[in-house]
Amino acid sequence: MPVEIDLLSVERGTITAPAGCGKTHLIADALTRHGEPKPILVLTHTNAGVAALRAKLERASVPSSRYRLATIDGWAIRLVKTFPARSGIAPAILELRNRGADYPTIRDSAWRLLRDGHIKDILAATYDRLIVDEYQDCSARQHAIVYYAAQTLRTCVLGDPMQAIFGFGTDQLADWERHVCQHFPIVGQLQIPQRWARVGEEAFGRWLLQIREHLARGGALDLASIPPNVSWIRLPGDQRDHEIRLAAGRTSAGADEKALVIADTRPASQRDFAKQIPGAVTVENVDLTDLIDFSDRFDLSSTHALRHLVEFAGSVMTNVGSADMLARVDSLRAGRARREASEAESAAIRFTENPSYSAATAVLNTIAAQSGVRNHRPAILRGAYNMLKSCEASPGMAPGEAATIVREQSRLIGRPLAKRTVGSTLLLKGLEAEICVILNPELMDRRHLYVAMTRGAKRLLICSQHQQIRPQ
């Protein structure tokens, strides 16, 4: 497949890359053709992004000697660690005990190090050029890092301001027009909707590109004039809405098709939908907050250990009936119960009498094996299994500590998509499927709406009471 733009010919510039237009392919193509001895530095934003890009590059058989892949922050940490004195960074910062404050400090130190020119020749000696992906997610500080690195390295950044939906807390995003396009002039825009063309739906893809322009200019989405791939699921605007949304989420999908269900931003509501849509699972935030919370609380020596465990099971699996189960275990142990203990209950009793990490694993296993029980939050449950396994293997390791390790590992591993995945635009960005269901388009701004609409390659279902959706 020929590429539209040759990245290797860009000395300094921005390429606008709308969703699904083959941005990753463009990068892979450049790295494949790159024949110079020095590798190209490829930076992106998240560890997940690095994992995804690495997987794609490996699939495209790009030799790993051609590139160095990292997150901007990861690279910044490496710079300041390698040259601590010139960065003027306090060693304590690098321990990242206080992520919120430490990352901005590290970014500041990194761009100052680059600005002051101490490692210019070293950069030039190490890398052939610099490519930065997902540039719309760059904070002002991260942009400064790239800006100063670009004083030495030929630099091409790729991004799409219409997909800028991340905010980095106190770290403001770089202004696309005033900073990014000023420092890296626009070289071109990708025009071919590859993702849709691949499945024979190029017209749908082209319509999305038009909508992108329209939304970018502040236009509204008119559900009366939509291509056949898009369905408007009308909502009456009353208590029936929920059932209709659930039905949309359950829309039929072919054997090899997958669906993404985009709910509002509240995790509780995402879980709720995942529970009620057969085969659906949630996508979790990278911090795996619920795993960490459970692990921090979970203590074998506590009298509440079983309760914590069973309640946790109830939070990640459907139909567990945690309260009933705990009551049953109490009466069984007291000899009051008439009915015999189920396998899960027996495992729970064994755990109470002789608490161990393997016994805890057995409790989760037997609960999961019960009929009617479905795991709708596999990322958290899998994390819990891994956490228990690590604790068992290394005595003395606290569950909280083990969970942090599990979390860091999971950042680097991409997961195959489930049949149906429920999440917010933030959580689903970067994922793509054949079918996409948008449950609450009226709550989205134009960028979120555009990102949401571009998640499905074949079919898009939009639940809305109104024909016109006019995002902020």
Added chain:
Amino acid sequence: MARIRHISIENFRCIQKLEWYPAAGLNCLIGPGDSGKSSVLDAIDYCLGARRTVTITDADFYRLDVEKPISVTITIGELDDTLKSMDAYGFYLRSYRATTGAIEDEPEATAETVLTVNMKVGSDLETVWTLVSERAEAQGQSRYLTWADRTRLSPNRIGALADHNLAWRRGSVLNRLSEERADTSAALAKAARDARVAFGDAAEEQLGETLQIVTDTANVLGIPTGGKLKAMLDAHTVSFSGGTIALHDADGVPLRALGVESTRLLLAGLQRKAASEATVILIDELEYGLEPHRIIRLLGSLGAKETRPPLQAFITTHSPIALRELNGSQLVVLRKQDGAHRLHQVGTADDVQGTIRLYPEAFIANSVLVCEGASEVGLIRGLDLYLESTGYQSLNASGISLVDAKGVTNLYSRAKPFVALGYRVAVLRDDDRQPDPATETAFESAGYPAFRWRPGRALEDELFYSLPDAAIHSLLEKAVSYYDEFLIEAHLRSVTQQVLGLAECRGPVTPATRTAMATASKAKNNAWFKSVSSYEEIAREIIGPQLGHADPGFQEILNNVWAWMTSAS
């Protein structure tokens, strides 16, 4: 690529401590013998060479004290991209500022990016190479150059045994000239098989008896041999080690059969061609096996005359020709002072350059006696020859060099460079004319002796006023033999307003005849003894033997000079 910016050596052989910022091009180490010049070369070679081990013995430790580790630290600049790669050496890249010589642990915008390598040998005699970085150490990290980079940085040493460079062996300069390599394995395997065929049964005749015994024994023991054992060439043992491919001339004679001279010259030339790869060249005893004009050629091929030196060379020499050929910025005097080794760059100031061109030998000596003129030089040499004949040790053993300043006005400008370079220096002068008193006072108060004849006297005055009568007559006869009676007569008459002549002076020695001869002998245009050789002769034949009977004042001066010269070593 890659130049040594700084060298620090500790506890290695005779060097307790040495710090040096060598020049980017040619560095010619000069200095008295055993001052550690070759040890400096060895230190560079051991530290940067691509070797798995270095053979170090207790004798390589300073004063045999193995408790104080040998440490050689070399900072390298002009790094190529591979050596500056953050991936490989990020934690180890440092900075060097040429203007101040400061080396800091991290790169700096306005300074050069460098790597520092260290070789350490402790009492276990294990050699450990590491890259120096305080920040890496703080994080518990440690590493050394990759083998490939070590090979590239490895200095090329042109020693007496440079043969390996004339074959495609490991570390040979030939491998650095290009990437080409000959694949010999297939050809050698075939040759081995052919040899086996060609050799055939030849061994059977020579080893027939042994074969028979083995065959019989095998048969008796029932070991199957197929009836008859054969002696054949074992193709597997026909092996060729590295250096299978070597350079040969048109007639097929291996080039290693060339004389030392041509070999070294060719290698230096090749080294230069390979300079993009090879970095540092080490040559011990540059003049070894070379005719004078070839020394000049060799220096030329090392880039001695180029403004942008193609390679960094470290050489040692005792050759005055080499010294004369080089620029003061390429010459470095290595001296031991107050226990520590000091390196002084000779420098390019005019007086220094001139002094080097005129007296290259002096720079190889330990102590320098700057004499006002040829007469003092001849006097000292002659006296030395006389003393040697009576059983004293020659001044040569003390490493004394005599420099003829050619006049009192040049005396201190000649002495100055030697002082600056850390030599032991003294001056010896007449007192009929005085140098600038301030200069002399400064010289003396810095601890350098200024020997001079007694107030107002030139050497001739001292001789004719101080020596016993017999010596006076001998000197006069010597003068007559150099000139003739008529001329000497004329000299004497002219300085005594016709009062005294040759006949009177040949008669009894009186104060008047002494004065006449002293005055006549130093006449401006017709000095009786004016060359080094004539003074050498009178000193050996006349002054030396008669000195014991001379005026004590004169004796004392010479004794002082001698005491200074012989306490040199």
